[in-house]
Amino acid sequence: MSFIENADRDMAIMNVAHAITSDLRKCLLQHETASFAVPGGTTPGPIFDAMSSVEIDWDRVHVMLTDERWVPEDHARSNAGLVKARLLTGRAAAAKFISFYRDGMSAEEATPTLSEALAGEVPISVLLLGMGVDMxxxxxxxxxxxxxxxxxxxxxxxxxxxxxxQPEARITLSAPALDGAMDKHLVIFGDDKRAAFERAQSLPPTEAPISAVISGGTTHWAA
Known part of the structure; x- marks a missing residue:
C-alpha cells in the first residue's frame, strides 16, 4: 500500500483523476471492458468533473457504485444522481451505468439478483473509495x-x-469484492481522516472496515 501526500485538495483531485484514467486506459488495452466502482458523498464529485471530459473509450467502461442507499435513483439521497450528474456527462456519458436499485424489492431481496448481475464485472478493474472518520x-x-x-x-x-x-437500508459491495479490485484508490481529506486512517492500520477489520479493503492500493491525502 502506498500513501501519497498532496500539496492541497485541488492537486489531489487532479492527481487522482489522472491516476484513475490511466488505470482505465491500461485495463482497456488488455480487456474488452473495464469496470469502475465509485463512491457517493461529497469527495468524489470534483474528481468526476475532472474525469468526465477525458478522452478514453468510455463506451467500454462499466460504472457502478460501491454502495447505495435503497431509494429510487431520482430520490435526493440516491448516490446514482451524483454519478449521473458529475461523471456520466460529456465524453463519459458513453459509459454504461449499472444500477443497483430494484423497484418493488427490499435491499435484502435484491442482493442475490444484484450479485448475479455483477458476476461478469469482477474483479473490479478500478476502484475509488472514500472513508469516514469512523473508518x-x-x-x-x-x-x-x-x-x-x-x-x-x-x-x-x-x-x-x-x-x-440512517433512515434507509443500504446496499454495498462486500469486503471481498472491494479488496479484489485490480487497482484501488482511497481519497481522504483533512487531519482527522488521516489520523483515523493511520489508527485503522492497527485495528481489526470489524472496528476499521477500511483496513479490510485497501491492501495493495494507493491512498491519496490532502489537508
Missing part, C-alpha cells in the same frame, strides 16, 4: 447490522446493511 468505507459501517456478513471471507458480491443511524 467505514462503502457502506461497511463498524458494528452495523449486516456488516459482519458483508465482511466475511465467503460473502456474496453485494450485501444489504442497515445502519441504525
Amino acid at each position: 467505514h468505507t462503502a457502506s461497511l459501517f463498524p458494528g452495523a447490522p449486516g456488516v459482519a456478513a458483508a465482511m466475511a471471507r465467503g460473502a456474496p458480491l453485494v450485501c444489504a446493511v442497515n445502519p441504525a443511524d
Whole structure:
C-alpha cells in the first residue's frame, strides 16, 4: 500500500483523476471492458468533473457504485444522481451505468439478483473509495447490522446493511469484492481522516472496515 501526500485538495483531485484514467486506459488495452466502482458523498464529485471530459473509450467502461442507499435513483439521497450528474456527462456519458436499485424489492431481496448481475464485472478493474472518520468505507459501517456478513471471507458480491443511524437500508459491495479490485484508490481529506486512517492500520477489520479493503492500493491525502 502506498500513501501519497498532496500539496492541497485541488492537486489531489487532479492527481487522482489522472491516476484513475490511466488505470482505465491500461485495463482497456488488455480487456474488452473495464469496470469502475465509485463512491457517493461529497469527495468524489470534483474528481468526476475532472474525469468526465477525458478522452478514453468510455463506451467500454462499466460504472457502478460501491454502495447505495435503497431509494429510487431520482430520490435526493440516491448516490446514482451524483454519478449521473458529475461523471456520466460529456465524453463519459458513453459509459454504461449499472444500477443497483430494484423497484418493488427490499435491499435484502435484491442482493442475490444484484450479485448475479455483477458476476461478469469482477474483479473490479478500478476502484475509488472514500472513508469516514469512523473508518467505514462503502457502506461497511463498524458494528452495523449486516456488516459482519458483508465482511466475511465467503460473502456474496453485494450485501444489504442497515445502519441504525440512517433512515434507509443500504446496499454495498462486500469486503471481498472491494479488496479484489485490480487497482484501488482511497481519497481522504483533512487531519482527522488521516489520523483515523493511520489508527485503522492497527485495528481489526470489524472496528476499521477500511483496513479490510485497501491492501495493495494507493491512498491519496490532502489537508
